[in-house]
Amino acid sequence: MTAKAALSRPIAISDVPPRGTRVVIDADETARSALAKQLKIPAVKRLTADLAVKPWGRSGLAVTGRLEGKVTQVCVVTVDPFDVDIAEDVNLTFVPEEEMPSEEEIGSEFESDLDAPDVLENGVVDLGTVIAEFLALSLDPYPRKPGAEFSPPEESKVDAPSEGTYRPFAGLENLVRRKDDENK
Numbered sequence: 001m002t003a004k005a006a007l008s009r010p011i012a013i014s015d016v017p018p019r020g021t022r023v024v025i026d027a028d029e030t031a032r033s034a035l036a037k038q039l040k041i042p043a044v045k046r047l048t049a050d051l052a053v054k055p056w057g058r059s060g061l062a063v064t065g066r067l068e069g070k071v072t073q074v075c076v077v078t079v080d081p082f083d084v085d086i087a088e089d090v091n092l093t094f095v096p097e098e099e100m101p102s103e104e105e106i107g108s109e110f111e112s113d114l115d116a117p118d119v120l121e122n123g124v125v126d127l128g129t130v131i132a133e134f135l136a137l138s139l140d141p142y143p144r145k146p147g148a149e150f151s152p153p154e155e156s157k158v159d160a161p162s163e164g165t166y167r168p169f170a171g172l173e174n175l176v177r178r179k180d181d182e183n184k
Contacts, residue, residue: 005128006031007131007132010124010126013055016055022053023049025049026048027131032044043071044069045070046068049065049067060093061120063091063127064089066088067134067138070086075143078148082143082146
């Protein structure tokens with residue numbers, strides 16, 4: 001995202017009890033407006049997240065839950081704005097950089113590096129930034145309004161060039177004919 005997060009909800013690992021905690025994020029109008037601007041979409045009408053934050057491993061955090069919202073996007077076919085419902089599951093783990101698994105461990109312990117933990121910076125995770133990133137990733141890069149149909153323009157018929165048309169390779173055609181005549 002950017003240097004200043006539109007939706008910031010930091011939580012320190014020291015603030016998470018051993019059994020975990022529940023964090024509910026309901027973005028206010030200011031945060032939704034800033035997110036819409038960052039994401040270059042007309043509006044974020046609603047954005048909520050219900051997250052469970054639990055200790056993970058020796059000094060990491062696991063964040064699971066669900067993000068739901070409604071955004072306005074612009075149809076790539078009709079250029080009309082339309083609303084889209086968003087629902088995404090959140091499932092991330094964070095560990096301090098010194099505990100990040102090596103590339104060999106990522107290949108064996110995790111299905112792919114997408115499942116590998118993220119870096120826990122200074123013992124804090126900004127859940128607002130996590131939610132904003134999940135929202136950004138859930139947006140269709142080429143949104144199409146329901147029922148919008150693309151009809152390509154009619155193909156123009158290319159006529160043979162008229163006699164007075166400039167033909168830059170006409171000389172090559174004559175050379176090829178002469179060469180064919182010489183080889184006969």
